[in-house]
Amino acid sequence: MRIVLPFLVLVLIHHFLLAPLIRKKLPLYIGLTMALLVLFGIWCFSPISRPQGAPAFPGQNEMMPPPPPGPGGRGPEPQGRKGPIGPETSRLIMGILLVGVDLGAYFYMESRRKERRMKELEAENTKQRLESLRYQINPHFLMNTLNNIHALVDIDPEKAKESIEGFSKMMRILLYEGDAPTIPLERELDFIEHFISLMRLRYPEDALRIDTVFPKERGGAVVPPLVMASFVENAFKHGVSYSEESFIRVKVELQEGKVIFHCVNSSHPAEADERHGIGLENIKKRLTLLYGNAYTLSIDEEGGRYDVLLAVPDQTLLAS
Numbered sequence: 001m002r003i004v005l006p007f008l009v010l011v012l013i014h015h016f017l018l019a020p021l022i023r024k025k026l027p028l029y030i031g032l033t034m035a036l037l038v039l040f041g042i043w044c045f046s047p048i049s050r051p052q053g054a055p056a057f058p059g060q061n062e063m064m065p066p067p068p069p070g071p072g073g074r075g076p077e078p079q080g081r082k083g084p085i086g087p088e089t090s091r092l093i094m095g096i097l098l099v100g101v102d103l104g105a106y107f108y109m110e111s112r113r114k115e116r117r118m119k120e121l122e123a124e125n126t127k128q129r130l131e132s133l134r135y136q137i138n139p140h141f142l143m144n145t146l147n148n149i150h151a152l153v154d155i156d157p158e159k160a161k162e163s164i165e166g167f168s169k170m171m172r173i174l175l176y177e178g179d180a181p182t183i184p185l186e187r188e189l190d191f192i193e194h195f196i197s198l199m200r201l202r203y204p205e206d207a208l209r210i211d212t213v214f215p216k217e218r219g220g221a222v223v224p225p226l227v228m229a230s231f232v233e234n235a236f237k238h239g240v241s242y243s244e245e246s247f248i249r250v251k252v253e254l255q256e257g258k259v260i261f262h263c264v265n266s267s268h269p270a271e272a273d274e275r276h277g278i279g280l281e282n283i284k285k286r287l288t289l290l291y292g293n294a295y296t297l298s299i300d301e302e303g304g305r306y307d308v309l310l311a312v313p314d315q316t317l318l319a320s
Contacts, residue, residue, distance in 0.1 A: 003049070010040050010095055011102050019106040037096060044091040121181050121289045124282070125225075148201035163201065166194040174226070181290065182222040185259060185314070189214050189252060191229050196250075199236050208240055213251040221259055221314035224290060227283055228252070228261045231308045239265030239306055254314060261310040267301060287312065 013036060021029040043049050085093075145167060152160035173191045177183050196210060232250055240246045248265040280299075287295050296311040 006040065006043055006049070007095060007098060010036065011098055014099050015102050015106060019103060022103075022106075033099065037092075037099065040095045041092050044095070045088045049088070049091065117289060118181075121286070124286050124289060125181065145198050145201070148198075152201070163198060166197050170194040170198070177225055180225060183225045184218075185221040185223050185252075186218045188223050188225065188228055189218070191226070192232050192250065195229060195232060203240060203242075203246075207242060207246065209245075209247040211247075211249045213253070215252060215254050217254075219254065219314070221254060223259055223312060223314075224286055227286065228263075228310065230283065231261070231263045231310070235263055235265035235306070239267055241266070241268040244268065257314055258311050259314050261308075261312075263308045265306050267304050267306045 014033065018029055018032050018036065021032070149160050149163045149167070152163060170191055173183075173187055177187060193212070193214075196212065200208075200210065232248075235248045235250075239248060244266075246266045246268065249263070251260075251262045253260045284297065287297065291312060294313055296309070298307075298309045300307040
């Protein structure tokens, strides 16, 4: 046990303390692993690593009988070396091999964990799409939107055509891209723009003030589908009143590798409707699956306004 314990400690330290550093801090991992192996080598060549009663030097054994005389009785026959390496070097090599095997096992388990996380994320995305269909693009919304478009056919045929085209694009994004882990930021903003355009048809211009600020250069940034759009949908659902002045302000910007989403709206919660789109808890769970702790979500509701601030990395960062 005294010999096995250091090997066990070596593997445990490498697996739980050092191996997690290899993806994010490779130089630190290499330095600490080398230091660990040096300490293990010191143990291998120290007297305490030898079994009790073992000789102080390789091949030495005082209890062995003297070697037999050589041919013709002219003294002992020359003894060859017992092997190319001693037991100390063997222990060191075994320790290095154990570290290598553990590193391979760590990568294998990490890949399995990522596969499980991807399956969870796909399940969450499927649930999110179904919830979106139920709450965002529900029959009531469809009926009102189609009625508004129908009214435009006689009043403003060109605007009616634009509304139908926008409605079609929004449904295409929802149905065919809503279950992906991430989509291009441009597609998410297109969905929000079409959604706002359709919702404007339901309210008089003097009753609702809508301001949007979106980045012109959107690069290759990607975001979780329909998360930002869900907050905009909730802004219309709970922040607009026909009897009071209402406002919605949506701003999206790119800053230092992050996508910053800011939505502020007047607060007129409907007592009869307690549903909140796909649900705040569902949004948080999806963000955590994608980004771990690398995202920020803050929500404040005071002074008759509802304020949402969301910041996520501009690239896919599956939580580790």
